[in-house]
Amino acid sequence: MAPQRRGAPKASDGCGATERGRRNSSKGGRAPRDVRKKWLRVVVLGACTALGGLLLRGHLGVDEDGVTEVLASRSEVLPGRFVEVPCSEDYDSHRRFEGCTPRKCGRGVSDAVISRDEAHRIRSIAEKGLSLGGSDGGASILDLHSGALSVGEHFVNLYRYFGDKIQNVFSEEDFRLYRSVRQKVQLAIAQAFGISASSLHLTKPTFFSRINNTAARTAHDEYWHAHVDKVTYGSFDYTSLLYLSDYLDDFGGGRFVFVEEGANRTVEPRAGRVSFFTSGSENLHRVEKVRWGTRYAVTIAFTCDPDRSIGDPSLAPPGASPTQPH
Ligand SMILES: O=C(O)CCC(=O)C(=O)O
Numbered sequence: 001m002a003p004q005r006r007g008a009p010k011a012s013d014g015c016g017a018t019e020r021g022r023r024n025s026s027k028g029g030r031a032p033r034d035v036r037k038k039w040l041r042v043v044v045l046g047a048c049t050a051l052g053g054l055l056l057r058g059h060l061g062v063d064e065d066g067v068t069e070v071l072a073s074r075s076e077v078l079p080g081r082f083v084e085v086p087c088s089e090d091y092d093s094h095r096r097f098e099g100c101t102p103r104k105c106g107r108g109v110s111d112a113v114i115s116r117d118e119a120h121r122i123r124s125i126a127e128k129g130l131s132l133g134g135s136d137g138g139a140s141i142l143d144l145h146s147g148a149l150s151v152g153e154h155f156v157n158l159y160r161y162f163g164d165k166i167q168n169v170f171s172e173e174d175f176r177l178y179r180s181v182r183q184k185v186q187l188a189i190a191q192a193f194g195i196s197a198s199s200l201h202l203t204k205p206t207f208f209s210r211i212n213n214t215a216a217r218t219a220h221d222e223y224w225h226a227h228v229d230k231v232t233y234g235s236f237d238y239t240s241l242l243y244l245s246d247y248l249d250d251f252g253g254g255r256f257v258f259v260e261e262g263a264n265r266t267v268e269p270r271a272g273r274v275s276f277f278t279s280g281s282e283n284l285h286r287v288e289k290v291r292w293g294t295r296y297a298v299t300i301a302f303t304c305d306p307d308r309s310i311g312d313p314s315l316a317p318p319g320a321s322p323t324q325p326h
């Protein structure tokens with residue numbers, strides 16, 4: 001369902017009446033009074049304009065970047081919302097996989113795919129892994145597939161670092177939960193776009209992110225730039241984000257924004273909320289800077305190209321090298 005743009009509020013009657021009344025009562029011949037009236041009119045008009053502007057900002061959500069409409073608010077529990085958008089030509093420059101490569105493009109948000117309990121349990125996996133490292137610059141990642149973990153200004157490979165001892169960090173249950181969440185998200189995407197779930201393959205990078213308001217130290221910390229996933233990551237055809245914390249309860253700023261001419265559309269994170277979209281430039285997006293608190297999410301990406309698929313993570317992954325997400 002497409003969000004409705006609300007009409008601009010009409011000019012306040014009170015202000016209009018004041019203005020009309022003053023104009024009608026104006027008489028010639030008394031110069032100082034006229035000047036006073038003129039000034040009064042300027043002041044009243046100015047106040048009306050300012051008030052009208054404030055009302056308009058309130059209605060449309062005008063922020064420093066322009067008009068913003070909320071696609072998914074933190075306070076609603078969405079059974080599912082889907083907005084179709086015309087596909088970009090980005091998919092034409094890649095090999096096409098009929099029945100999978102997007103012909104129907106769009107974006108969906110659902111709070112019914114993953115429960116809040118699952119989200120909290122999966123967040124504990126992220127917390128456990130990220131507590132072993134963390135970027136100096138406010139944006140840390142943990143990639144359970146490759147083992148990449150932000151540490152200071154670099155990445156280490158958790159699996160290489162811990163070897164067999166990784167079993168003291170993560171459990172089989174952690175990986176089972178991760179797999180089950182991935183499967184549910186994959187099914188939701190397939191259903192929304194009318195394709196078969198088996199034509200979708202997990203691709204890299206698929207990773208947890210933890211963001212706070214510490215100043216960026218390297219380019220990897222600069223998560224807020226508008227980007228197109230298909231351009232940034234190459235193999236992505238469908239991107240999904242599972243949010244693991246709550247906007248305005250756990251952190252401020254950090255809303256997800258679909259960047260569009262005319263009106264940006266925001267998704268306010270909520271633990272358990274899945275947001276998914278086709279990865280081409282029809283879905284240019286960015287994340288607002290986190291102002292306070294800590295924001296957890298997991299980016300789960302799918303490709304139609306079987307050659308670019310990755311397996312689910314396991315407790316004994318083959319010695320992979322760290323992935324460096326952008
Ligand atoms: O965390 C988010 O809301 C978006 C992350 C993102 O854009 C990405 O991983 O490509």
Ligand SMILES: [Fe+2]
Pocket residue numbers: 227228229285
């Ligand atoms: Fe992205």
